[in-house]
Amino acid sequence: MCGIVAYIGNRNCKDILIGGLKRLEYRGYDSAGIAIMVSKCLKKGSSPDISIEVVKEAGKIKEMEGQAKEVKVDGKCGIGHTRWATHGEPTKINAHPHRDCSGKIAVIHNGIIENFEELKSELKASGHRFISDTDTEVLPHLLEKYYDGDLLLAMQRLMGKIKGSGAIVAMSTDSPGEIVGARITSPLIAGVSRDGNFLASDMPAVLEHTRNFIVINDFETVRLTANKVEIFDKEGKLINREPFKANWSIKNAEKSGYEDFMLKEIFEQPYGVKESMRGRLTNGQLHFDELGLDSEQIKDLKKVQIIACGTSYHAALIGKQVIEKWAKIPVEVDFSSEYRYRDPLVGEGYLFVAITQSGETIDTLAAIREARSRGAKVMAITNVVGSTVARESDSVIYTHAGPEIGVCATKTFTSQIIIMYLMGLYFGKIRGGLGIEDYGKIIDELHMIPNKIQNILNRADELKEIARHTFKHKCFLFLGRIFGLPAALEGALKLKEISYIHAEGYPAGEMKHGPIALTDTRTVVVGIMPEDSVYDKILSNIQEVKARKATIFSIISEGDGSSKKYADYLFEMPRTIEELYGILSIIPLQLYSYYIAKNLGKDVDQPRNLAKSVTVE
Ligand code: AGP
Numbered sequence: 001m002c003g004i005v006a007y008i009g010n011r012n013c014k015d016i017l018i019g020g021l022k023r024l025e026y027r028g029y030d031s032a033g034i035a036i037m038v039s040k041c042l043k044k045g046s047s048p049d050i051s052i053e054v055v056k057e058a059g060k061i062k063e064m065e066g067q068a069k070e071v072k073v074d075g076k077c078g079i080g081h082t083r084w085a086t087h088g089e090p091t092k093i094n095a096h097p098h099r100d101c102s103g104k105i106a107v108i109h110n111g112i113i114e115n116f117e118e119l120k121s122e123l124k125a126s127g128h129r130f131i132s133d134t135d136t137e138v139l140p141h142l143l144e145k146y147y148d149g150d151l152l153l154a155m156q157r158l159m160g161k162i163k164g165s166g167a168i169v170a171m172s173t174d175s176p177g178e179i180v181g182a183r184i185t186s187p188l189i190a191g192v193s194r195d196g197n198f199l200a201s202d203m204p205a206v207l208e209h210t211r212n213f214i215v216i217n218d219f220e221t222v223r224l225t226a227n228k229v230e231i232f233d234k235e236g237k238l239i240n241r242e243p244f245k246a247n248w249s250i251k252n253a254e255k256s257g258y259e260d261f262m263l264k265e266i267f268e269q270p271y272g273v274k275e276s277m278r279g280r281l282t283n284g285q286l287h288f289d290e291l292g293l294d295s296e297q298i299k300d301l302k303k304v305q306i307i308a309c310g311t312s313y314h315a316a317l318i319g320k321q322v323i324e325k326w327a328k329i330p331v332e333v334d335f336s337s338e339y340r341y342r343d344p345l346v347g348e349g350y351l352f353v354a355i356t357q358s359g360e361t362i363d364t365l366a367a368i369r370e371a372r373s374r375g376a377k378v379m380a381i382t383n384v385v386g387s388t389v390a391r392e393s394d395s396v397i398y399t400h401a402g403p404e405i406g407v408c409a410t411k412t413f414t415s416q417i418i419i420m421y422l423m424g425l426y427f428g429k430i431r432g433g434l435g436i437e438d439y440g441k442i443i444d445e446l447h448m449i450p451n452k453i454q455n456i457l458n459r460a461d462e463l464k465e466i467a468r469h470t471f472k473h474k475c476f477l478f479l480g481r482i483f484g485l486p487a488a489l490e491g492a493l494k495l496k497e498i499s500y501i502h503a504e505g506y507p508a509g510e511m512k513h514g515p516i517a518l519t520d521t522r523t524v525v526v527g528i529m530p531e532d533s534v535y536d537k538i539l540s541n542i543q544e545v546k547a548r549k550a551t552i553f554s555i556i557s558e559g560d561g562s563s564k565k566y567a568d569y570l571f572e573m574p575r576t577i578e579e580l581y582g583i584l585s586i587i588p589l590q591l592y593s594y595y596i597a598k599n600l601g602k603d604v605d606q607p608r609n610l611a612k613s614v615t616v617e
Helices: 013-026 063-068 117-125 138-146 152-159 261-267 271-276 295-299 310-327 362-373 388-392 411-431 437-460 462-468 484-499 506-514 536-547 578-584 586-600
Strands: 003-009 031-040 050-057 076-084 105-113 165-171 179-184 189-193 198-199 211-217 221-225 228-232 303-308 331-335 349-356 378-382 395-398 475-480 501-505 522-530 551-557 570-572
Touching: 003 013, 003 105, 003 165, 003 179, 003 221, 013 031, 013 076, 013 117, 013 198, 013 362, 013 388, 031 105, 050 063, 050 105, 076 105, 076 152, 076 165, 076 331, 105 138, 117 138, 138 152, 138 165, 152 165, 152 221, 189 228, 189 578, 198 221, 211 551, 221 506, 261 271, 261 522, 271 437, 295 411, 303 310, 303 362, 310 331, 310 349, 310 378, 310 411, 310 484, 310 578, 349 362, 362 388, 411 437, 411 578, 411 586, 437 462, 437 578, 437 586, 462 551, 462 570, 462 586, 475 536, 484 501, 484 522, 484 578, 484 586, 501 506, 522 536, 522 578, 522 586, 536 551, 551 586, 578 586
Parallel strands: 303 331, 303 349, 349 378, 378 395, 475 501, 475 522, 522 551, 551 570
Antiparallel strands: 003 076, 003 198, 031 050, 031 076, 105 165, 165 179, 179 221, 189 198, 189 211, 221 228
């Protein structure tokens, strides 16, 4: 949450900062600001007068950009921030950058300073003046207090004083040729280029300027000059770390003609799932060395524990079903935010798996740390190379879905599901849980999934039309059973987050135990009802809600005639095997939610109150 970008080099930085912030806007978008070091020569021959100009505004980046156009702020060293408020309302005064009393130091921060009240009182008692309600504002004042000619040293002292999390970036007019940064938990990367160097929360911020990156690790500090990036460890010792080349390109981070990132990312799914299979599933053979487990270890597995949040949690629910069904290993799925508070058991032969597209979700990170402290070996499934979760896990499976900019997870979800299928198959084959015939059939079906997703996408207009007829309803129930249930939960989550309509995802068979009371003419019931082993059961459940006058929208298998008479609206999916309906049925639901939100005029890429990476508890 919150996006950070900084630049120092030989180019004017205003546009670089604003452009970078726009690419980071998915991380937070309630206010934004930039600070630029400006050097003016007031008299010929005299030394320049150096100051920091700050432009900030409440609201989205375009509000701040409008202000920045009005002011002449040219300089080659600057920092920028887009905020997701934690402490203090999203107002102009609380927007970053924040400054010290002298106005010589400017700071941006992503994270939470847990002991800020205490620090603020101490600083106030020694005469520091505060103007905002934020926790961040203690940082420039601490730097002011610790600065004695070396900004990096002041940052290192500050690190010893604060509790909580943060990626912190600062500059000072007393050290005009440098920008310094520090990291505790929240992500921070350095971008290296011939024209100057960058700091950012995430690669897309600066991909148009460089693809060479260095990850800053926890408790490290960094000093950026126009031609050098120096990283220091916790003890302040210089570390030698070479940049790596990102295989993401700027095209991935642009809308490329689509109206929204979300729509673009939905349409990228045939390619995304192929990428997730690439190198792992070739010519009917599975290769999964990345799992870091040999056949004996797989045969000895007693339990798989999966933790995740939000959409990733729904991918875990599909993982549970396929690993249990195909590999005959019991699987436990937990919300990351619950796991560490419930005194979990970690035993011999357990495999602990964390699923997170961003690799930065703080609850997932905390659960990983808890599991490792109890002796678990952690396997991460993530989309972001070099993310904190990737670095803190014993093995990593990358989903390779490409950057996902829309706050709503779409293509990363289907890629996570593919990894779940591949894991289930791989374990199943090694443990003998799956016969050769079944194994071959599943692999054949998996190969066909990208085309079947494409088939659904080609008929997006049908879903647009159904959305146009139903978007005014106030209550939506998404019902599914077995592999349709994670899709139902995910469908409801999509609709809630981008349209702000009340929606519930529910096991269809549980309706009569309570939620059926919600059903009347104002309710839309979306039934995920492919012709699978529970088809007859869900058909009865749908008739029950139909009898209570709900509007029924059924997602069915191609050519299924029996459900038609109970449905007001229908969408037919290409046929596949029971397990793979888990991935296919989410595609119409993503599109349906998208079109409902668009009918309601909502901003689907940046829904209110949300952020792409949830780095606060
Ligand atoms: C999905 O659309 C949401 N934005 C959210 O639920 C997300 O899936 C959750 O925050 C987990 O994120 P992660 O996969 O990056 O850990």
